[in-house]
Amino acid sequence: ILKTTEFISANDLASLMDVSVNDVIGKCMNLGIFASINQRLDAETITIIADEFGYDVKFTEADDETEVVEEKDRPEDLTDRAPIVTIMGHVDHGKTSLLDFIRESKVTAGEAGGITQHIGAYDVMTDSGKKVAFLDTPGHEAFTAMRARGAKITDVAIIVVAADDAVMPQTKEAINHAQVAGVPMVIAINKVDKPNANPNKIKEELANINILVEDWGGKYQCQEVSAKTGAGIEDLLEKVLLEAEVLELKANPAKSAVGTVVEAELDKGRGYVTTIMVQAGTLRVGDVVLAGAHYGKVKAMFDHKGKKVDEAGPSTPVLMLGLDGAPQAGDRFNVMESDREARDIANKREQIQREQSMRTKKHITLDEIGRRL
Ligand code: GDP
Numbered sequence: 452i453l454k455t456t457e458f459i460s461a462n463d464l465a466s467l468m469d470v471s472v473n474d475v476i477g478k479c480m481n482l483g484i485f486a487s488i489n490q491r492l493d494a495e496t497i498t499i500i501a502d503e504f505g506y507d508v509k510f511t512e513a514d515d516e517t518e519v520v521e522e523k524d525r526p527e528d529l530t531d532r533a534p535i536v537t538i539m540g541h542v543d544h545g546k547t548s549l550l551d552f553i554r555e556s557k558v559t560a561g562e563a564g565g566i567t568q569h570i571g572a573y574d575v576m577t578d579s580g581k582k583v584a585f586l587d588t589p590g591h592e593a594f595t596a597m598r599a600r601g602a603k604i605t606d607v608a609i610i611v612v613a614a615d616d617a618v619m620p621q622t623k624e625a626i627n628h629a630q631v632a633g634v635p636m637v638i639a640i641n642k643v644d645k646p647n648a649n650p651n652k653i654k655e656e657l658a659n660i661n662i663l664v665e666d667w668g669g670k671y672q673c674q675e676v677s678a679k680t681g682a683g684i685e686d687l688l689e690k691v692l693l694e695a696e697v698l699e700l701k702a703n704p705a706k707s708a709v710g711t712v713v714e715a716e717l718d719k720g721r722g723y724v725t726t727i728m729v730q731a732g733t734l735r736v737g738d739v740v741l742a743g744a745h746y747g748k749v750k751a752m753f754d755h756k757g758k759k760v761d762e763a764g765p766s767t768p769v770l771m772l773g774l775d776g777a778p779q780a781g782d783r784f785n786v787m788e789s790d791r792e793a794r795d796i797a798n799k800r801e802q803i804q805r806e807q808s809m810r811t812k813k814h815i816t817l818d819e820i821g822r823r824l
């Protein structure tokens with residue numbers, strides 16, 4: 452048995468098997484792969500070649516050359532942080548309206564912005580003086596996409612159901628996503644301002660899928676709201692905070708920042724603009740950031756009001772300028788000690804991404820070759 456990570460070079464594979472690298476390259480050629488000594492081989496190729504030399508391959512953990520070892524938290528360094536909330540629910544049940552109402556009513560207007568751009572996340576202060584951060588990417592596609600990339604960013608999910616409609620397929624899907632992710636839910640029964648609103652019918656339908664709300668003796672907090680009039684929204688936020696309290700969300704604000712990419716795009720004037728959610732530590736202008744396969748020095752940061760900020764602590768979303776490309780939503784970001792370290796890892800990750808996309812393209816060819824052998 453041969454233990455290795457994926458993507459070792461032809462040379463490394465040869466030395467692991469104690470054969471000459473020329474023999475490995477020769478076998479590659481038989482497979483139609485023209486490998487150089489230092490070329491990294493993908494898992495499939497490694498498996499086939501090792502087999503030729505009589506080895507079974509067992510792949511070990513991801514290549515640690517591309518992993519960033521994050522600082523461990525000591526309990527005494529941890530302080531409370533705000534919950535990060537995602538709103539999910541069926542189309543037209545009012546996700547966008549709810550997000551907009553919360554953003555507009557809770558954000559103090561008037562601040563002259565240095566940048567005007569809708570960013571994919573924002574944070575608000577509730578009347579009780581506590582912060583709540585929202586991911587402004589309604590719909591569970593974003594939630595699922597992020598989770599698929601291993602990002603654990605949502606602390607509490609708000610499930611919106613329109614009181615004049617019903618528990619719909621996407622409502623059930625959203626509930627399912629939150630449950631699978633182990634994220635607590637607060638139900639928002641929206642559009643209660645409408646004359647034909649029937650919140651009790653919604654509660655009954657929820658009960659039918661085993662979501663029993665609190666006032667019916669269940670464990671799920673539920674709030675009737677109107678994204679149109681604003682009724683119940685403050686209470687909804689308090690319920691979210693209550694849910695968060697149970698989770699005892701904490702982070703160390705003193706360490707190097709870590710967090711998740713929410714969205715990124717190329718702006719003609721300003722280069723790559725990246726919305727990130729800082730999850731722990733504090734990010735500062737001038738820090739070297741590694742995000743997915745990209746890196747760069749933070750040139751400037753803005754909050755969701757467009758106001759320039761110099762630093763951002765845990766559970767704070769910011770828009771940052773300075774990366775050399777657009778990382779993907781859900782990519783983790785880390786602050787690195789040096790430019791060089793960040794560049795090295797970014798380059799390796801990029802190479803692996805390239806090789807992986809080549810491998811998926813090559814897959815059929817290899818299978819065909821296998822059949823011919
Ligand atoms: P989304 O698809 O879940 O993002 O739903 P939207 O926020 O786009 O809302 C769908 C429609 O419902 C829009 O026409 C909104 O104006 C309307 N709407 C949303 N919330 C309310 C509400 O609380 N009351 C009323 N009367 N209409 C609402």
Ligand code: MG
Nearest residue numbers: 546547548589
């Ligand atoms: Mg919408």
